[in-house]
Amino acid sequence: MSKQVLVLNASYEPLSLVSVRRAIVLLLREKAELLEATQQMLHSSSCSMPVPLVIRLVHYVRLPHRRVPATRAAVMLRDAYTCQYCGDAPGRTNLTVDHVVPRSRGGSHGWENLVTACTRCNQKKGSLTPEEAGMSLRRKPFEPSYVALVLLSNPVAAARWEDLVNGSRETIRPIPIGATP
Incomplete structure (x- = not known):
């Protein structure tokens, strides 16, 4: 099972990576919609749903500019x-x-x-x-954005996000809860 789920804002901007458990809570509370899932299924006594990979928040969340500490x-x-x-x-x-x-x-x-x-x-x-x-830098150091580090920390999520953004957003259909991907 994938450990992290990519969360997109309503505008399809990457927000963060969350646990599968947190993603399911957002989906069940109808605060997010499922955009991409694995073939694995999660089962409870009352329903089954695919393991989420990418979810999108239903309402736009405005966040202040987040600075990342230089660790x-x-x-x-x-x-x-x-x-x-x-x-x-x-x-x-x-x-x-x-x-x-x-x-x-x-x-x-x-x-x-x-x-x-x-x-x-x-x-x-x-x-x-x-x-x-007598040495030179290959690239000038810079402060990366929070979103860039989120995507760099999970190349699989970054590739999925890029596919979603490069594809037409009109053709992206959320996967209904309880449906198989």
């Missing part, structure tokens, strides 16, 4: 677990988070100053700036 996990997710100096992807355990402008030189601990680096590149750079170390 190690979020920086690595943004940088696709790839060293931003050499382009190597050695795996999570051999990656570090590097301050482009070192903290000892007044660099901040914000999105625009943090990148993922392999251990070798981080040690080579040390407390120097990339220019002083």
